[in-house]
Amino acid sequence: MSVVGIDFGNLNSKIAIARNRGIDVICNEVSNRATPSLVSFGPKQRYLGEAAKTQEISNFKNTVSSLKRLAGRTYQDKEIQEIEKEYINAELVDEKGQLGVKVQYLGEQRIFTNTQLLAMYFTKLKDITSAELKIPISDVVISVPGWFTDIQRRSILDAAEVAGLNCLRLMNDITAAALGYGITKTDLPEDKAQARNVVFVDIGHSCYNVAVVSFVKGQLTVKSTAYDRHFGGRNFDQVLADHFAEVIKTKYKIDIKTNPKAIFRLRTAIEKLKKVLSANTQAPLSVESIMNDIDVQAIITRQEFEELSNHLFDRIEGPLSQALQESGLKLEDIHSIEVVGGSTRVPSIKERISKFFGKELNYTLNQDEAVARGCALQCAILSPVFKVREFTVRDIINYPIKIQWETIPEIPDEGTELVVFPKNNSIPSTKILTFYRKQPFDIEAHYAEPDKIPAGINPWIGRFSIKGVTPTETGELSIIKVKARLNVHSVLYVESASVYEEVIKEEKEESPKPEDPHQMETDKTEEAQPRPPSPTTKKVKNQVKKGELPLVSGTGGLDKSIITQFKEMEGQMIATDKLVADTETQKNALEEYIYDIRAKIESSYQEFVNPADKDIISNLLTSTEDWLYDEGEDATKSIYSEKLDELKKYGNPIVERYRESDERPRAEKLLRESI
Numbered sequence: 001m002s003v004v005g006i007d008f009g010n011l012n013s014k015i016a017i018a019r020n021r022g023i024d025v026i027c028n029e030v031s032n033r034a035t036p037s038l039v040s041f042g043p044k045q046r047y048l049g050e051a052a053k054t055q056e057i058s059n060f061k062n063t064v065s066s067l068k069r070l071a072g073r074t075y076q077d078k079e080i081q082e083i084e085k086e087y088i089n090a091e092l093v094d095e096k097g098q099l100g101v102k103v104q105y106l107g108e109q110r111i112f113t114n115t116q117l118l119a120m121y122f123t124k125l126k127d128i129t130s131a132e133l134k135i136p137i138s139d140v141v142i143s144v145p146g147w148f149t150d151i152q153r154r155s156i157l158d159a160a161e162v163a164g165l166n167c168l169r170l171m172n173d174i175t176a177a178a179l180g181y182g183i184t185k186t187d188l189p190e191d192k193a194q195a196r197n198v199v200f201v202d203i204g205h206s207c208y209n210v211a212v213v214s215f216v217k218g219q220l221t222v223k224s225t226a227y228d229r230h231f232g233g234r235n236f237d238q239v240l241a242d243h244f245a246e247v248i249k250t251k252y253k254i255d256i257k258t259n260p261k262a263i264f265r266l267r268t269a270i271e272k273l274k275k276v277l278s279a280n281t282q283a284p285l286s287v288e289s290i291m292n293d294i295d296v297q298a299i300i301t302r303q304e305f306e307e308l309s310n311h312l313f314d315r316i317e318g319p320l321s322q323a324l325q326e327s328g329l330k331l332e333d334i335h336s337i338e339v340v341g342g343s344t345r346v347p348s349i350k351e352r353i354s355k356f357f358g359k360e361l362n363y364t365l366n367q368d369e370a371v372a373r374g375c376a377l378q379c380a381i382l383s384p385v386f387k388v389r390e391f392t393v394r395d396i397i398n399y400p401i402k403i404q405w406e407t408i409p410e411i412p413d414e415g416t417e418l419v420v421f422p423k424n425n426s427i428p429s430t431k432i433l434t435f436y437r438k439q440p441f442d443i444e445a446h447y448a449e450p451d452k453i454p455a456g457i458n459p460w461i462g463r464f465s466i467k468g469v470t471p472t473e474t475g476e477l478s479i480i481k482v483k484a485r486l487n488v489h490s491v492l493y494v495e496s497a498s499v500y501e502e503v504i505k506e507e508k509e510e511s512p513k514p515e516d517p518h519q520m521e522t523d524k525t526e527e528a529q530p531r532p533p534s535p536t537t538k539k540v541k542n543q544v545k546k547g548e549l550p551l552v553s554g555t556g557g558l559d560k561s562i563i564t565q566f567k568e569m570e571g572q573m574i575a576t577d578k579l580v581a582d583t584e585t586q587k588n589a590l591e592e593y594i595y596d597i598r599a600k601i602e603s604s605y606q607e608f609v610n611p612a613d614k615d616i617i618s619n620l621l622t623s624t625e626d627w628l629y630d631e632g633e634d635a636t637k638s639i640y641s642e643k644l645d646e647l648k649k650y651g652n653p654i655v656e657r658y659r660e661s662d663e664r665p666r667a668e669k670l671l672r673e674s675i
C-alpha cells in the first residue's frame with residue numbers, strides 16, 4: 001500500500017512519499033522535484049507534465065495550464081472569462097455546462113472537460129510515483145486551497161477517481177504545512193492554556209493563503225484562515241510583462257501585446273528574471289526572436305520592480321490582519337510566523353509580512369515542499385499499514401453553509417432556512433436536522449454568504465429529496481431526522497434520513513430546555529428536540545428510531561455514469577500513449593541492434609561469422625538502417641519488432657557461437673578447479 005502526498009500547485013506539483021521511516025519528495029522522469037502542472041495534446045499522443053512544458057511554445061494552442069484554477073468552474077464563470085482566460089493558451093469552451101478546452105488530438109478536434117484535464121494530470125503524477133515506488137499506487141492525500149468550495153473539491157475528487165486514485169483526504173494546503181511543522185516539534189506545550197500559536201503564510205503562483213494555527217502536544221487546531229485568491233507570482237509576472245512590453249515598444253518598435261506567443265515568451269523569461277531579482281539588485285532580460293525575428297534585451301533594478309509592484313505589496317497586510325482578528329488573538333500571542341510558497345522569496349513580501357507582526361520570519365519548513373510532505377504525513381496517519389506518531393488535525397471550513405426547505409401549512413412559523421455549518425465550523429462534522437412532515441420533501445444546501453465565495457461559483461451545493469415520508473398511524477406529522485455531514489474533504493452531503501417515533505416515559509428529572517428544533521450536533525449529543533418542545537413535566541418524550549428513509553441526492557459532482565465514461569476514455573488515452581512509448585522503445589531497440597552487431601562482426605564476433613554470411617548480414621544491416629531513416633521513420637511497433645526478428649535470425653547464431661566459445665574455457669577452468 002502506498003502512502004503518497006500531492007501538493008497540486010497551479011504552476012507545478014510536488015509528490016512526497018513515506019518510506020524508510022521518513023518522508024521523501026520524489027523526482028520525476030527528468031529528475032526534477034517539481035512537475036509542471038500542464039497537459040498537452042499532439043497528433044499521436046498526449047504530453048503530460050515535463051513533456052508538455054518542453055513543447056509549450058511549439059504546441060501553443062494545445063497546451064493547457066492553470067489546471068487548478070479550472071476545477072469546478074463553468075465557461076461562463078466571471079473569473080474564467082476575466083482572469084484565467086488570460087493565462088491559458090488553449091481555447092476554452094462550454095461543453096454541456098462543463099468548462100472544456102478545444103484542442104487538436106490524434107489529428108482531430110476534440111473537447112476535454114476540466115475534470116478530464118485534471119484526471120490526465122493526476123494520471124501523470126500517479127505514473128511518476130509508481131515508477132519511483134515500483135508498485136501501483138492508489139491511496140493519496142491531495143492539497144487544495146482552503147478557499148475551495150464544495151464544487152471545486154468535488155471536481156478534484158472526481159478527477160482523482162477517473163485517474164484511479166483513492167483520495168483519503170483533500171487537505172487544505174496550509175494545514176498540510178502546519179501538520180509538517182507540528183509533527184516534528186518535540187517541544188509543544190501539553191497544556192491547552194499555553195497552546196503555541198503559529199501563523200502560516202503560503203504565497204505561490206496564483207494565490208495567497210494564511211492560517212493561524214494553535215498547537216499543543218499531539219494536536220493542531222486551525223483557528224482562523226484568510227485568503228487573497230488572486231495574489232501570487234503570476235501577478236508580479238504580469239506587472240513585469242506590462243512594463244517590459246512598454247520598454248520593448250519604445251526600444252524595438254514592436255507591440256508584443258498583439259502576439260500571444262510573444263507575450264508567452266516574455267512571461268517565461270520574466271519568471272526567471274524575477275527569481276534573479278530576489279537575490280540580486282538588478283537583473284537582465286533577454287528574449288531571442290520574441291516576434292518578427294527580433295531579439296530583445298533590457299534590464300531592471302530591484303528598486304524599479306518594487307516601485308512597479310507597490311500596489312501588490314500593499315495587499316499583503318489584508319489577509320494577515322483578517323486572520324489575526326478572526327483568531328481572537330493579539331499580536332503578542334503569536335509565537336512565530338512560518339512562510340512557504342515560491343513567492344515568499346521576494347524580499348519585499350518577506351519585509352511586509354515581518355513588519356506586520358513585528359517579528360523575524362521563520363523558515364522551519366521547506367518552502368517548496370512543505371505542503372507535499374504534510375499531505376504525505378496525513379496519508380501515513382490515515383493509512384492502516386503505516387505507523388506514525390499520533391497527531392490530530394482539526395481543520396475548519398471557510399464559508400457558512402445553510403439548509404433551506406419549504407414550509408408546510410401545519411407549521412407556518414417553522415422558518416425556511418438555517419445556517420447549519422457556520423464559518424470556521426470544524427471538519428469533519430455531522431449535524432442532525434429534525435423535520436415534521438407527512439409527505440416526501442426536499443431540502444437544499446447553499447452557501448449562506450454568496451458574495452464571500454469565489455465570484456462565478458454557484459452558491460447552490462446540493463438538493464436532497466427525502467422520500468417515503470407518510471403521516472404517523474394516527475395521521476400526525478412524522479418526525480424525520482436528516483443527517484447532514486461535512487466530511488474530511490470539506491464536502492457536504494446528506495448521510496441519511498430516518499423516521500422517529502415518540503415514546504412517553506415517566507421520569508423524575510426535568511426535560512431539557514427547548515432548543516432550535518432543526519439543529520443538533522451528533523458529535524456532542526445524539527438526542528434531538530422534537531417540535532413543539534415538550535413542556536417541563538415529569539413525563540419525558542423519548543424519540544426512538546423507526547427506520548431509514550430513501551434519499552436521493554443531487555450535488556455538483558459528476559454522475560457515476562459520466563465518471564465511468566471518463567475512466568474508459570482515460571484508459572484509452574493511456575493505452576494510446578503507452579503504444580507510442582512502446583513503439584519508440586521497439587524502434588530504439590532495432591536501431592541499437594544494428595549498431596551493436598555491425599560493430600561486433602568486425603571485432604569480437606569476427607571469427608564466428610562465416611565469410612559468406614557476413615555480406616548478407618552487412619547488407620541487411622545497411623538496408624534496415626536506410627529503411628529506419630526513410631519510410632521506417634514512423635512505422636508501427638509490430639513492424640519494428642518484425643525487422644528486429646529478421647536481423648536476429650542471422651545475428652543470433654553468431655552470438656550463440658561466440659558465447660559458447662567464450663564459456664567453454666571458463667567451464668573447463670571451473671571443472672579443473674573443482675577436481
Ligand code: ATP
Pocket residue numbers: 008009010011012013068203204205206207232233234271274275276278340341342343344345346368
Ligand atoms: P499555487 O500555490 O498558487 O497553486 P504553486 O504551488 O504552483 O501555486 P509555488 O511553487 O509555491 O506555486 O510558487 C511558484 C511561484 O513562486 C511562481 O510564481 C514563481 O515564479 C515564484 N518563485 C519561485 N521562486 C522565486 C524566487 N526566488 N523569487 C521570486 N519568485 C519566486
Ligand code: MG
Pocket residue numbers: 008009010173204205341371
Ligand atoms: Mg502552492
Ligand code: K
Pocket residue numbers: 380381382383384385386387388
Ligand atoms: K496510520
